Amino acid sequence: MYPSHKVKNKMSTFFKACELDSLKSGEMRSMDLSGERIIVIRNGHGVYALKDECTHEEYPLSEGWVEDDCVYCAFHGAKFKISNGEALSLPAYEDVKTYPTRIVDGTVEVEIG
Numbered sequence: 001m002y003p004s005h006k007v008k009n010k011m012s013t014f015f016k017a018c019e020l021d022s023l024k025s026g027e028m029r030s031m032d033l034s035g036e037r038i039i040v041i042r043n044g045h046g047v048y049a050l051k052d053e054c055t056h057e058e059y060p061l062s063e064g065w066v067e068d069d070c071v072y073c074a075f076h077g078a079k080f081k082i083s084n085g086e087a088l089s090l091p092a093y094e095d096v097k098t099y100p101t102r103i104v105d106g107t108v109e110v111e112i113g
């Protein structure tokens with residue numbers, strides 16, 4: 001007889017980030033949610049959340065800027081796609097971690113877990 005193994009499901013939780021109306025299109029906001037340093041970016045009708053850290057030199061992306069559908073690192077100009085964190089230019093070659101978002105009663109929530 002084989003020993004039984006329990007599989008633990010990793011729990012994730014949505015955390016309140018900000019009010020949707022307080023975030024203008026093209027604007028990003030840095031915050032700490034459940035021990036994760038993230039940026040929330042409103043781009044047109046979409047709201048996205050990424051780790052607030054460039055994968056090149058671990059510089060805060062919140063020090064950079066948003067242009068079109070990308071966030072740029074102020075340190076060396078690395079460019080990342082807002083919707084999926086994809087690294088689009090050197091010196092970064094690793095994608096930035098992204099987090100699911102949702103809007104509930106006008107509040108932006110980010111899933112951490």
